[in-house]
Amino acid sequence: SAVPVDDIDRAVRSAGVPLSVAVHSAWATTLGSVLHSRDVVFGSTVSGRDADLPGIRDMVGLFINTIPVRARWTPDDTAYDLLDAVKRHQGAVLAHQHVSLARIGRLSGAGSLFDTLVVFDIATDAADLRRPGDTLAITDIVNEGAPHYPLTLVVERAPDGRTRFNLIYDGELLRPRRAEAILAA
Template identity: 30%
Template sequence: SFYPLSSAQKRLYVLHQFDPSDVNYNMPSVLQVSGPLDVKRVEDVFRQLIARHATLRTRFELIDSEPMQWVEDTVPFKVEYTKVQVERATTDTDQDTSTDLDTATDTTISQEAQERVRQFVRPFDLKAAPLLRVGLVDLGAQGAKQASQHLLMLDMHHIVSDGVSMEVLTDEFVRLYGGEELPALRIQYKDYAVWQQSETHQEWMQRQEAYWLGTFRGGVPVLDLATDFARPAVQSTAGDTIEFGLEREVSERLKELASQTGSTLYMVLLAAYTTLLHKYTGQEDIVVGTPIAGRPHAELESLVGVFINTLAIRNYPSSDQSFLDYLQGVKEHALSAYEHQDYPFEELVEKLNLTRDTSRNALFDTMFELKTLEQQELQLEGLT
């Protein structure tokens, strides 16, 4: 039978309809596996994961012009397997592709392997389950110890997954590959989607809604950052990544500041970030988006699905405040936003009925996220 979509799924479904050939909402990841990988077992484990998580057997279609989700009992699944030639390490630094994937060996990933990774990410058809693809690139034996190397590639559509889901899948993959049995899941994502529509939940939502409508009473400020080019008429996703590191001493002192002020590292950094935006723009009313895991119940923590929500946090940095005073305000606003984190961002945008500007996001122009995840190295039966 068909089930309703959660509000996050609805938003992603609509975004997909705008441009079905878009890959902006694909969630690809690549793991480099060193050691004797059992290819057949990899496929078996993914079949077990697909059987375990209903989301991985879910497809989407319009029923009476309303998007609905349908969970299949079984879905066709095969690992896409390819083998490439190994290239020895090159010293050619001007080819940007050689830095795309760091390897733990003394060989660079060959151009051909890079190309396989790039071709692997392609559009999904939401009408066809599973919205998950797995690929294995056999790189042959490499490195000083001549260990066999593989690239394990995963791609999922965001409509069935989020960051926490990727962690759940990685963790369960390792446990199942190691022969562990996992306890059965008591609920599935569709149960959460149905619960979102329930009467008790709707009452709770009305209380949450009142808070957010109150926060944005009197309109939404537009961040006026000075840019070096004219803003295009339609927002584009073209961009770049700038990375920089902080000295350990700075990071220790930031943590100290958090504990001295009874706040968290997130609050300290959000206060610093919005102060920076205030210095750039001279504005004293600034809204910044922030992602939140959106899994308020312990039962939801081991599910694969899209729970992530966005909070639009409004702060008022002014030049006549000290940073410590301002931090207290940021702390209060952040705590109130967390208390009301269940209210779906897309419903807030709809309720505020804003005049849409295609060159901008609806409620904020920048986002701030603090991730405290270390990239783990997973050890497994002679594999790294």
């Protein structure tokens, strides 16, 4: 189920980082807590449209891709240290966002790089889809995707504009109560 978070946008503005940096940092610490580790890797979707490829502005089709996000921190690091590290990591991998996950796996020598995913589905605002004179009213946009990862955090906009989080999980690997605890973290 989706959980709206009232103050996430204000907190992100206060920290001076993009929403993706804040969410990636929070997800890293959540996974770190679950896995008892300060070095985690998870996947994150990117639009691929920002890739530095010749002619990309004239290309038609989906460019969405999943990239690995690695976050490492020490017990002495502050939240701002982690935010800064994640922000630097995002900047470093952005130029390579068009490289396929399969290729990254082959080049790294690793099979599966991660088993959790963060998806940002915030580009579409229901209010932006309304036009004067429309008789059909869009009241909500729901992600019905079924990712093949055991645990996926979906970040989306509620109809009122607030950021909300939805956790999609494999019920055979994770009990509902545990999933709710992870989402609440």
